[in-house]
Amino acid sequence: MTRILVTGATGAVGARVVRELQARQADVRAFVRDPGKMSGVETAAGDFDDPASLRRALDGVDRVYLCAADGPRKVAHETAVIDAAAAAGVERIVKLSAMHADPDSALPPFRWHGTIEEHLRGSGVPAVILRPAYFMTNLLMVAGGIAHTGVLPAPTAGRGVAMIDVRDVAAVAAVTLLDEGHPGHAYELTGPTPVTFAQVAAALSAATGRTVTSLDLTAEQARPRFAGAGLPDWLAAHLAGVFALIRDGGFERTTGHVPAITGRPARDITGFAGDFAAAFTPPAEVAV
Ligand SMILES: NC(=O)c1ccc[n+]([C@@H]2O[C@H](COP(=O)([O-])OP(=O)(O)OC[C@H]3O[C@@H](n4cnc5c(N)ncnc54)[C@H](OP(=O)(O)O)[C@@H]3O)[C@@H](O)[C@H]2O)c1
Incomplete structure (x- = not known):
């Protein structure tokens, strides 16, 4: 074996x-x-x-x-x-x-x-x-802030991001480890469609039953948030660079590799928001 x-x-x-x-x-x-x-x-x-x-x-x-x-x-x-x-x-x-x-x-x-x-x-x-592409689980890094304020701030200039669920990345990894025909290939993996952060906020609103609004920051407004978040310098620089790429449309393209390789549709932001709703909900409002 x-x-x-x-x-x-x-x-x-x-x-x-x-x-x-x-x-x-x-x-x-x-x-x-x-x-x-x-x-x-x-x-x-x-x-x-x-x-x-x-x-x-x-x-x-x-x-x-x-x-x-x-x-x-x-x-x-x-x-x-x-x-x-x-x-x-x-x-x-x-x-x-x-x-x-x-x-x-x-x-x-x-x-x-x-x-x-x-x-x-x-x-x-x-x-x-x-x-x-960009992991949906990156949103968990700001989940506490969203739960507290109801605001999702991001310097995206309203551009879409073909976010992917890490569960789909793992499924593709398993199939390409086990099945033949994959060595020699490089696969760009994305979710089913690009989503704006306004659409992410709407999905979180629907999933949590609380209003979440997106706040589009300029690069200048966002810079101190990355630099001042206590992150290592390389990570603060990376996050600022990733959002610059997003503003240039660098994460809008989608590919069909997840469904082609796993045999089922890529997970979308609505499903992610539903599965992780508790993380975006203030503790007192989590159902017991
Ligand atoms: N976030 C995104 O949007 C995104 C998008 C595309 C690609 N990626 C890539 O995804 C990768 C991260 O994947 P992930 O989130 O699954 O990883 P992760 O959660 O950061 O986990 C890192 C793993 O490495 C292990 N590790 C760290 N140092 C080690 C050492 N010295 N010896 C042995 N094991 C060690 C950790 O084990 P311990 O439990 O012992 O710490 C942990 O299992 C990165 O390369 C990133 O660039 C991320």
Whole structure:
């Protein structure tokens, strides 16, 4: 049976990749720093900074889902996995990348992804690259503020974003890990349609039963919010850059890869808002 190592297995996508693979009766091993964080799956304890732990985790593994956290160590972490996988004779890597990945990007995460993609192509390991658009779950970062104020502020100039649900990203990862015909492909993954933040606010209003309004900020108005949010400098710069791309229409295009690969429609913002309504609702109003 094909054995699959899932890295980033406690992550937003990775944890769902584990579940999607298990639902398909796959033989899964989760690479985790703290095995206490995961149950119901075989774990291999390790750290991307510990090459011996990677070698142990890859023993007997055929395919790998590749995802490390964004940050200054990302390229070192993911290239270490690629090199160890190549040395271990792994037959396929499915890498979680990002739309706009480019080794020359001014935005650090997109530059890191572009650099890793190049390394992966040069490794000789057959690979599938997944380049999702903006995650709907990014909205959870501001859910507390929305619950408190009823306002969704964003510097989008009214442009749409083909947001994707991470559950669809995970489903695509599982299928491309298991099925034939995908290695050699890079898939841009999007939701079914671009949505404006006014449409997001309307979906949240319907889901929570409270009025949520969107507030379109200028880039200048938004800059201190990113810079002053206590985020690492690279992340504050990245968020400002992502919204500049959004204002240029860089996240409006949609692709049909989610339905083509998973066999069912991509999740839309209405479904996301319904499933996560509690996060956008003040605690006192959450039904008990
Ligand atoms: N947000 C978006 O809109 C968007 C869009 C497109 C692409 N992406 C990409 O999606 C990726 C993030 O995916 P995600 O949200 O599933 O990840 P995540 O939630 O950030 O999880 C990161 C994972 O990496 C693990 N990890 C961190 N450092 C490690 C180390 N030294 N050794 C071993 N494991 C380590 C973490 O484990 P611990 O539990 O031990 O910390 C965790 O499982 C990023 O590359 C991002 O660029 C995001």
